[in-house]
Amino acid sequence: MPDVDLAIVGSGFGGSILAMIARRLGLRVALLERGRHPRFAIGESSSPLAGILLEQLADRYDLPRLKPLAAFGAWQRAYPDVVCGLKRGFTYFKHHAGRRFAAAPDRSNHLLVAASPHDAISDTHWLRADVDAFLMREAAALGAEYADEVQLESLEWDTGGAAVLRGHRRGAALCVRARGVVDATGPRGFLSRALGIGSQSFPGYPGTQALFSHFTGVARCDEMADYTGAGARGEGPPYPVDDAALHHVFDGGWMWVLRFGNGVTSAGVAVEDPLAEDLRLADGEAAWRRLLDRLPTVRDQFAGAAPVRQFDWMPRLSYRASAAAGRCWALLPSAAAFVDPLFSTGFPLTLLGIERLAGLLESGTFFGAPRDGDEPRRQVGAVSSLQAYSDVTLAEADHTAAFVAGCYAGFPRFDDFVQYSMFYFAAASYAEIARRVAPERAAVGFLRAGDPAFAPALRTLSPAGGAARRADLGARVRDAVAPVNIAGLCEPGKKNWYAADAADAIAGATKLGVAPENVAAALAALGF
Numbered sequence: 296m297p298d299v300d301l302a303i304v305g306s307g308f309g310g311s312i313l314a315m316i317a318r319r320l321g322l323r324v325a326l327l328e329r330g331r332h333p334r335f336a337i338g339e340s341s342s343p344l345a346g347i348l349l350e351q352l353a354d355r356y357d358l359p360r361l362k363p364l365a366a367f368g369a370w371q372r373a374y375p376d377v378v379c380g381l382k383r384g385f386t387y388f389k390h391h392a393g394r395r396f397a398a399a400p401d402r403s404n405h406l407l408v409a410a411s412p413h414d415a416i417s418d419t420h421w422l423r424a425d426v427d428a429f430l431m432r433e434a435a436a437l438g439a440e441y442a443d444e445v446q447l448e449s450l451e452w453d454t455g456g457a458a459v460l461r462g463h464r465r466g467a468a469l470c471v472r473a474r475g476v477v478d479a480t481g482p483r484g485f486l487s488r489a490l491g492i493g494s495q496s497f498p499g500y501p502g503t504q505a506l507f508s509h510f511t512g513v514a515r516c517d518e519m520a521d522y523t524g525a526g527a528r529g530e531g532p533p534y535p536v537d538d539a540a541l542h543h544v545f546d547g548g549w550m551w552v553l554r555f556g557n558g559v560t561s562a563g564v565a566v567e568d569p570l571a572e573d574l575r576l577a578d579g580e581a582a583w584r585r586l587l588d589r590l591p592t593v594r595d596q597f598a599g600a601a602p603v604r605q606f607d608w609m610p611r612l613s614y615r616a617s618a619a620a621g622r623c624w625a626l627l628p629s630a631a632a633f634v635d636p637l638f639s640t641g642f643p644l645t646l647l648g649i650e651r652l653a654g655l656l657e658s659g660t661f662f663g664a665p666r667d668g669d670e671p672r673r674q675v676g677a678v679s680s681l682q683a684y685s686d687v688t689l690a691e692a693d694h695t696a697a698f699v700a701g702c703y704a705g706f707p708r709f710d711d712f713v714q715y716s717m718f719y720f721a722a723a724s725y726a727e728i729a730r731r732v733a734p735e736r737a738a739v740g741f742l743r744a745g746d747p748a749f750a751p752a753l754r755t756l757s758p759a760g761g762a763a764r765r766a767d768l769g770a771r772v773r774d775a776v777a778p779v780n781i782a783g784l785c786e787p788g789k790k791n792w793y794a795a796d797a798a799d800a801i802a803g804a805t806k807l808g809v810a811p812e813n814v815a816a817a818l819a820a821l822g823f
């Protein structure tokens with residue numbers, strides 16, 4: 296391999312998008328992959344915040360071929376062969392072991408939160424085998440030196456400060472010399488091992504495990520009477536409940552069901568250790584069947600389903616490195632930490648990290664030598680150094696873990712989970728619009744991790760807090776999120792069905808510090 300400026304290890308979507316950006320910045324890039332595309336990868340459900348981040352990265356770094364991946368309609372028009380699924384919102388059904396689910400007329404056992412008003416601008420589920428192969432090819436087409444089937448064995452720094460990566464590729468020795476290294480290999484990945492970076496657990500976070508596969512023949516809930524009962528009698532739900540990240544929630548864990556456009560459905564569970572042990576999750580498919588036997592209505596949904604690949608068992612889901620960057624090296628957020636698939640936090644966290652690293656590469660700060668010339672362009676939530684990048688990356692992971700721990704604690708009392716989840720929906724919807732009309736308002740980080748009022752409230756009101764259950768949880772959450780609630784959330788009258796309504800965002804313009812016309816114009820440009 297020729298000498299390069301930046302070696303990126305791992306060609307998931309994170310590594311490839313960063314490689315594309317680095318090429319646009321004129322850097323010589325090596326993209327090194329252990330496997331071979333196309334290959335299976337988990338982590339499939341996008342979100343509005345991920346969409347706007349993709350869009351803004353594409354605009355900022357002149358990557359027009361990346362931009363269609365930000366929304367379902369544009370994606371279908373530009374890349375009909377790259378498989379994705381339609382995600383109109385977030386659907387949750389609460390189940391009790393051994394009992395059939397029946398949608399309660401007062402909707403108290405389900406929650407529907409729309410993320411978009413119609414299909415064209417909706418979010419997507421990414422069939423990662425397709426998407427990651429596409430992005431890798433895009434990075435290579437922009438001039439990244441791509442090598443697959445690479446076994447990296449060591450990382451040293453030479454006397455000039457360059458990184459020297461050594462390993463093998465198809466039996467031949469491989470050596471890459473680079474001014475900087477980014478690890479995009481996921482949790483417990485390459486740099487964590489090569490640099491001996493320690494790990495630590497998230498305080499107060501439950502031990503959780505996962506089991507998942509891809510299936511054909513998964514029934515739609517909106518064709519099953521148990522789920523449609525409530526809606527069928529009155530108004531319809533705000534979006535088709537299956538064209539969404541659909542969650543079956545139960546005490547001790549939850550299941551995701553994500554449909555792709557090719558008839559395949561991704562499904563899996565994340566459960567706390569005691570339930571995982573009870574189900575003997577390590578058994579794979581047999582454990583999956585044991586879980587379905589406890590949830591009769593979910594079992595019906597999977598009655599005609601067949602797995603199309605083996606089950607993957609992850610004995611420990613969460614991971615947190617003790618550092619995310621050092622001199623001329625960095626871990627993507629997805630390599631530095633992972634909490635849980637709940638609320639699809641992986642994509643936006645990864646893309647936020649890419650945005651920050653791109654800023655450091657653009658200014659030259661990544662390599663310790665800021666480029667001469669113009670002041671770096673302003674960027675939302677920019678960091679000034681690799682140390683700051685590390686700090687904010689780990690702080691966001693800790694904040695996300697505190698939130699998800701609260702959700703797990705809320706599962707047994709579904710109403711607590713519903714109330715507490717409003718922290719996520721309020722912060723995410725605010726960030727999405729703020730990025731369009733008032734970028735500085737989105738600079739406090741993911742899930743408002745750096746907001747001095749919002750972040751402590753999220754922790755204080757957590758159902759995992761150990762305090763006695765708060766009868767006024769809903770009211771207190773409503774007050775805490777009020778300054779950023781521009782999505783009409785926390786309204787008891789809506790009875791757990793939240794449509795995506797432009798009027799809410801326009802009415803919330805003052806919370807963004809702009810005129811209602813600005814919000815209306817931004818939403819119109821978006822296609823709302």
Ligand SMILES: Cc1cc2nc3c(=O)[nH]c(=O)nc-3n(C[C@H](O)[C@H](O)[C@H](O)COP(=O)(O)OP(=O)(O)OC[C@H]3O[C@@H](n4cnc5c(N)ncnc54)[C@H](O)[C@@H]3O)c2cc1C
Pocket residue numbers: 304305306307308309310327328329330336337338339340341445447479480481482484485505507563627629630635636638639640641642643645
């Ligand atoms: C069960 C589960 C479900 C999830 N669901 C969601 C979701 O719905 N929504 C969401 O937003 N996030 C989700 N996530 C998180 C999401 O998977 C990650 O945020 C995302 O995959 C990060 O992408 P990436 O490209 O950085 O890394 P990855 O997708 O992990 O890709 C890493 C790449 O590096 C390669 N690699 C690994 N080791 C080496 C090595 N030593 N040398 C060279 N190459 C190497 C791998 O082959 C792979 O190609 C989920 C995670 C899990 C575990």
